[in-house]
Amino acid sequence: MTATLTDDEVGKTVVDAEGKELGIVAKVENGRASVDPNPSIAEQLLASLGVEGEDDEDYVVTEDMLDSVGEEIVLRGNL
Known part of the structure; x- marks a missing residue:
């Protein structure tokens, strides 16, 4: 079963399989998340x-x- 992306994911941290932080979800649209790799404090708060x-x-x-x-x-x- 594939995990799904919704607006509830905005602001969540994205990590790789080893747990390395890759950024935060800035926006979700049509099952695709835009991930900000270097969010400012303001962007993190808004997210x-x-x-x-x-x-x-x-x-x-x-x-x-x-x-x-x-x-x-x-x-x-395995990406």
């Missing part, structure tokens, strides 16, 4: 409040790249 936003340095994570979604989003190890 924690559920305010979506994205910028040029964000990268995209799709549902087929996910291992699990919980307190943090964990990517599969």
